[in-house]
Amino acid sequence: MITTGRSADAARRSLSGVMTTVTAACAFFAVTMLVLILGYIAVRGLGSLSLQFLTDTPKPVGEGGGIGNSIVGTLVLLGLASVIGLPLGVATGVYLAEFGSGKFASIVRFVADTLTGVPSIVVGVFVYTILVLPMRQFSALAGGVALAVIMIPIVARTTEEMIRLVPASLREGALALGAPQWRVTTGVVLPAAASGIATGAMLAVARVSGETAPLLFTALNYKFMSVRLDQPIASLTVQIYNYSISPYEEWHSLAWAATLVLMTMILFINIAVRFFTRKKF
Amino acid sequence: MSDQQLAAPTPSSTYGAQARTWNWRRALSPTGNAGDAVFRAALFASALVLLLIVAAMIAAIASNSVPSIRAFGFGFLTSREWNPITGNFGALPFIYGTVMSSVLALLISVPLSLGVAVFLVEQAPRRIARPITFLVELLAAIPSVVYGLWGIFVLAPFLREYIQPPLANWFGWLPLFQGTITGIGLMTGGIILAIMITPIISAVVRDVLAAVPMSQREAALALGATRWETTRVVLANGGPGIAGAIILGLGRAIGETMAVTMLIGNRPEISASLFAPSYTIASVLANEFTEASDELYLSALIQLGLILFFVTFVINGAARVLVWSVTRGTSDTARA
Numbered sequence: 001m002i003t004t005g006r007s008a009d010a011a012r013r014s015l016s017g018v019m020t021t022v023t024a025a026c027a028f029f030a031v032t033m034l035v036l037i038l039g040y041i042a043v044r045g046l047g048s049l050s051l052q053f054l055t056d057t058p059k060p061v062g063e064g065g066g067i068g069n070s071i072v073g074t075l076v077l078l079g080l081a082s083v084i085g086l087p088l089g090v091a092t093g094v095y096l097a098e099f100g101s102g103k104f105a106s107i108v109r110f111v112a113d114t115l116t117g118v119p120s121i122v123v124g125v126f127v128y129t130i131l132v133l134p135m136r137q138f139s140a141l142a143g144g145v146a147l148a149v150i151m152i153p154i155v156a157r158t159t160e161e162m163i164r165l166v167p168a169s170l171r172e173g174a175l176a177l178g179a180p181q182w183r184v185t186t187g188v189v190l191p192a193a194a195s196g197i198a199t200g201a202m203l204a205v206a207r208v209s210g211e212t213a214p215l216l217f218t219a220l221n222y223k224f225m226s227v228r229l230d231q232p233i234a235s236l237t238v239q240i241y242n243y244s245i246s247p248y249e250e251w252h253s254l255a256w257a258a259t260l261v262l263m264t265m266i267l268f269i270n271i272a273v274r275f276f277t278r279k280k281f
Numbered sequence: 282m283s284d285q286q287l288a289a290p291t292p293s294s295t296y297g298a299q300a301r302t303w304n305w306r307r308a309l310s311p312t313g314n315a316g317d318a319v320f321r322a323a324l325f326a327s328a329l330v331l332l333l334i335v336a337a338m339i340a341a342i343a344s345n346s347v348p349s350i351r352a353f354g355f356g357f358l359t360s361r362e363w364n365p366i367t368g369n370f371g372a373l374p375f376i377y378g379t380v381m382s383s384v385l386a387l388l389i390s391v392p393l394s395l396g397v398a399v400f401l402v403e404q405a406p407r408r409i410a411r412p413i414t415f416l417v418e419l420l421a422a423i424p425s426v427v428y429g430l431w432g433i434f435v436l437a438p439f440l441r442e443y444i445q446p447p448l449a450n451w452f453g454w455l456p457l458f459q460g461t462i463t464g465i466g467l468m469t470g471g472i473i474l475a476i477m478i479t480p481i482i483s484a485v486v487r488d489v490l491a492a493v494p495m496s497q498r499e500a501a502l503a504l505g506a507t508r509w510e511t512t513r514v515v516l517a518n519g520g521p522g523i524a525g526a527i528i529l530g531l532g533r534a535i536g537e538t539m540a541v542t543m544l545i546g547n548r549p550e551i552s553a554s555l556f557a558p559s560y561t562i563a564s565v566l567a568n569e570f571t572e573a574s575d576e577l578y579l580s581a582l583i584q585l586g587l588i589l590f591f592v593t594f595v596i597n598g599a600a601r602v603l604v605w606s607v608t609r610g611t612s613d614t615a616r617a
Contacts, residue, residue: 016507020404026396031416037431091327108328117597119536121563125586129341182320210424213538217570237426244430
């Protein structure tokens with residue numbers, strides 16, 4: 001009786017041990033994939049990276065060429081998306097946090113979350129029908145709007161979360177001093193949540209900087225240096241796509257180098273955010 | 282809206298007959314301060330813009346799909362033909378490719394992400410869990426096009442050389458593993474999707490597990506349960522939330538575009554083999570949208586976008602409800 005009890009116990013314990021190992025292996029596998037992907041980008045990318053590559057515009061096969069215009073284009077698109085998306089997103093987030101107890105707010109919350117899940121290519125189709133078709137022109141403007149539509153719900157939800165972290169006592173203290181609600185929100189609550197909101201905004205920018213699908217038929221691509229909003233514009237991601245599906249070995253190397261530039265930017269933002277938020281929370 | 286109407290009677294009782302005349306400040310904000318009224322109205326307007334964007338999205342995509350809906354009706358969903366030259370468009374090959382690649386991705390990713398989440402929340406000590414959590418989250422920060430690039434030059438050759446030939450040798454009697462091995466096809470697309478949705482599913486499962494009250498674990502441990510048995514109790518508690526996380530991952534897999542477009546082979550054919558090239562709704566949009574020369578072709582593509590939009594909208598809505606039922610329910614009971 002005692003012996004069978006013990007062996008059953010041992011079986012339970014060993015199953016527990018096995019499952020710990022299995023789940024650890026899952027985590028190890030996921031981290032290995034990350035290392036493999038980032039490692040390949042670093043190794044293949046560093047080989048073709050040069051100062052000229054960062055400033056040149058694309059050239060025909062065999063003549064080298066660079067991603068100067070793509071870097072500028074990506075910055076223009078991100079700037080445009082931020083100018084449209086950040087104010088709207090932050091304002092929506094403030095509304096949800098400060099006045100968000102009603103039914104309207106919960107609808108907005110639900111729609112924002114669901115919009116985050118809408119595939120980015122569908123956002124591209126949407127912006128194509130409302131901007132590219134009427135303007136009869138692919139444009140940087142259309143690309144920026146598409147990225148902004150993706151940004152707004154992300155920024156709104158992170159802003160809301162960050163404002164909710166501000167202690168109610170701060171708010172009550174300011175209200176007790178006789179400040180109107182808008183002064184309390186803009187003068188006390190927003191400054192207290194500012195670093196969190198900035199973090200969320202940076203993450204949203206990092207997220208859309210890697211988007212390709214919504215740019216394919218809005219911003220399209222462009223061979224030359226351009227900052228015009230009513231013209232097509234190049235972007236790092238579309239350039240990476242075009243280079244990597246081409247049949248030329250040389251362009252494949254350029255794709256890896258451009259990816260290294262893009263990933264450096266994205267990882268820098270992610271790690272910086274991690275570093276700054278660690279101190280606060 | 283409703284709280285503004287509710288607020289209206291208050292001033293009449295507090296301030297008497299004077300406030301009975303319509304007051305824009307009070308109509309917009311219960312405090313009756315002019316600054317508050319403007320501030321609140323502006324914030325309300327931007328929240329409204331978000332709803333209007335989604336409404337405009339539905340309207341624009343739906344209205345541009347009309348020519349295709351008129352021409353093909355429900356036959357659009359069941360027709361196998363996709364021929365821009367003859368003007369016959371059917372979505373079945375794309376629906377098939379989308380469903381197959383997403384299901385394949387889930388089959389690989391669900392056990393993997395559950396394992397990752399369970400390890401990080403239930404099994405690993407905190408000082409190991411924190412950095413690994415960050416690294417797994419970084420996997421979600423890698424853009425789709427980068428997964429595609431890596432897939433073309435690393436994953437596809439690896440599968441072609443080391444994985445697919447043995448599969449064809451041992452399981453070649455199954456229709457799943459027959460046909461030419463190129464490294465590009467349904468299987469490669471499904472595997473890259475699995476890697477991409479793993480951080481998303483595991484992040485939501487982690488939240489769900491973390492929301493399960495500590496008392497459940499303590500009760501199990503006090504009854505003499507081992508670590509794994511305790512984990513099973515926690516998993517059972519988080520059931521609906523985990524289902525939500527999986528559905529969320531499915532929604533992401535269905536809409537994923539670039540990596541799949543670069544790896545799935547892009548041929549509108551229905552084949553039982555995982556080695557064969559396929560095509561998804563998202564990838565046909567990415568490939569053919571700028572080439573669509575006539576109105577019907579463009580409209581058929583936009584209708585594919587409409588299908589994608591509705592499927593992902595419904596999937597995401599359902600997933601949110603499931604996840605909220607766990608994370609919200611537990612935080613409410615914790616407060617009470």
